[in-house]
Amino acid sequence: MRCSILGLIVTLTLRVLVAPLAVDAQAPVKAARIGWLRSTPETPEWRRNFDAFTQELRDHGYVEGQNVTFAFRPLTEPATPLAALLGELLQFQPDVIVAGGAGAARQATTTVPIVALDYERDPVASGLVESYSHPGGNLTGVFLDFPAFSGKWLELLREVVPGLARVAVLWDPTTGPMQVRGLESTARPVGVQLHVLEVRRVDDFAGAFRTAMPEQPDAVIALSAPLVSNHSQHLAALAVTHHLPAITLFPHFARDGGLMAYGPDQTDLFRQAARLVAKILHGAKPGDLPIERPTHFELVINLKTAQELGLTIPPTLLFQADEIIR
DSSP states (O other), X not given: OHHHHHXXXXXXXXXXXXXXHHHHHHOOOOOEEEEEEESSOOOHHHHHHHHHHHHHHHHTTOOBTTTEEEEEEEOOSSOOOHHHHHHHHXXXXXXXXXXXXXXXXHHHOSSSOEEEEESSOOTTTXXXXXXXXXXXXXXXXXXXXXXXHHHHHHHHHHHHSTTOOEEEEEEOXXXXXXXXXXXXXXXXXXXXXXXXXXXXXXXHHHHHHHHHGGGOOSEEEEXXXXXXXHTHHHHHHHHHXXXXXXXXXXHHHHHTTOSEEEEEOHHHHHHHHHHHHHHHHTTOOGGGSOOBOOOOEEEEEEHHHHHHTTOOOOHHHHHHOSEXXX
């Protein structure tokens, strides 16, 4: 009799403990709307990254076409006025906005949660957030620590170009000053001189190379910008024509004929953003979600371009590469 009573108590206790877990597991998630301010065209590479984003959302209970819908507005050339694009997104009444243009999105709304994917800004110095650990307001996201990151670009170029002394830098000033300042802070200690050239439109690329050549640069760095990402093939061709090794952040630059690309793993970055979005959709406030940094980086080297430029890529560098174009 005592055993039967004890067994009953254990059974009832287990039911009490397990029941809430079962309810939570079966609780449906609220249907959600996600607005997306896209800074690049819908290329196959972008689609692969977006597929990783939607798969991560699926793992958190949100399935495209079932309980989550998207509205996209591309920030590409020829560009519709940014305010108009953001106005259209806000008419969609999104629960959260994913934005490549963090500053513009923040200016458009102080109430709709924003998850930024931003390579070009310091979120604290630019006033987007109060601090990295507690952003405050309606914005969080994944931001690149550029001063620490840019040193790797110089390190890679110095391995390929021994005695590297002068580097031409292509910079779209609409992205802000953080990248230039970060690169300057890493170039100065290693004795590398920078020649910063402004590029605002794709037509400016050719002129920038013509301006740079009398200074006899040893290499070219193209700082992160939608302009660079969207016209990587043209930029790569110009670098090869002027017989200059070049590096930038976007992996497709090397696939399109540039010498090297080193930057955040785009697919992993999209997954990071999806996890932040899922947290917000589940009730977290963006201002309480710490700013994140990219956690995985990839190096792509184009050996065909190296051969065309008469360069030898050290075996140690090839060993580090995530992808080699032969």
